[in-house]
Amino acid sequence: MSSFAEVVCVMGKNSQFSQLSKLIESEHLKVHCIDNSDEVISIIQQRKPALVMMDLLLEGKDAIDLLKEMELKGLRRFCSVVILSDRRENYVEITALNSGADDFLVKPVNKRVFVSRLRAWMRSHATLRGAISIAKNGEEIVLDRDRYTLITKGEEYLLQRKEFEIISLLASKPKKVFSRDEIKELVWGEPNHLVRNRTIDVHIRNLRVKIGRRYIKTYKGVGYSFDTSLSN
Known part of the structure; x- marks a missing residue:
């Protein structure tokens, strides 16, 4: 897995990213964690991460609003987006997926499951990058x-x-x-x-x-x- 690939984590309420970031780094990926939703778009534009992970509930804009803004600004083409939430209702996951999220995880996330999913997300990124029409x-x-x-x-x-x-x-x-x-x-x-x-x-x-x-x-x-x- 490329050491240049980066993951941006947007932390909200009851965030698990302080623990998950260590697992991400163990996969030889760079991690950039932020807790200000107003900075998310500019950070993505600057850093062009392979993966963006967001807690559903954030201070200020929520993850759904950010997904829509990313779509409008054309930022969804080069990165996958995963939403994390402690809400287990089906409609919450469906709303996130309908809004453009690539995947949805319920917190607390099992560490082994998370690493497996992370590897799959990064394989997907590596496969599509540089592909031809x-x-x-x-x-x-x-x-x-x-x-x-x-x-x-x-x-x-x-x-x-x-x-x-x-x-x-x-x-x-x-x-x-x-x-x-x-x-x-x-x-x-x-x-x-x-x-x-x-x-x-x-x-x-x-x-x-x-x-x-x-x-x-x-x-x-x-x-x-x-x-x-x-x-x-």
Whole structure:
């Protein structure tokens, strides 16, 4: 894992980052912790981290507000964002994912689970960094890895990192049905029990809102595939 990669931690109430930062450093990553939400955007612009981790509840702006601001300023293309919260309600996680978070962790976070997730996030960053654009000839679709965009029929759709990874995976083998377990392993690089099915379903739903339903076909009880028919 590159010693140059950096993680920015935005600390809020009941933060666990004082302990987690030591685990991050043990993975040969730089850590920059801040507790002022007003500084987050400028810090990200300056340092361009591979990963931003935020407590949900912050002093001033909350993590959801910051996610929206990062999106508006085009800062989501080069970093993953993970939200941490001690709230266990399903709607809290769904709100975070719908707002653009790549992942969601419930505090207190198990140390072994955290290290496993951290390694997966960084593998994802290393895989996408420097990747080239790809085209699906005959399917009227281009997936631009440099800008995380899907381009079709003159329309361009900007995607979040995990959304882009999922659609890229499905498009890599058109008509193959990928189970949720396969998506967990290939996109998150995680053992099946560490990523919830709901996390995948939320990202799929968000993709359909952005690019329409015609690209992703659902096989109930099985998984998802990339639909090459492109029918509306």
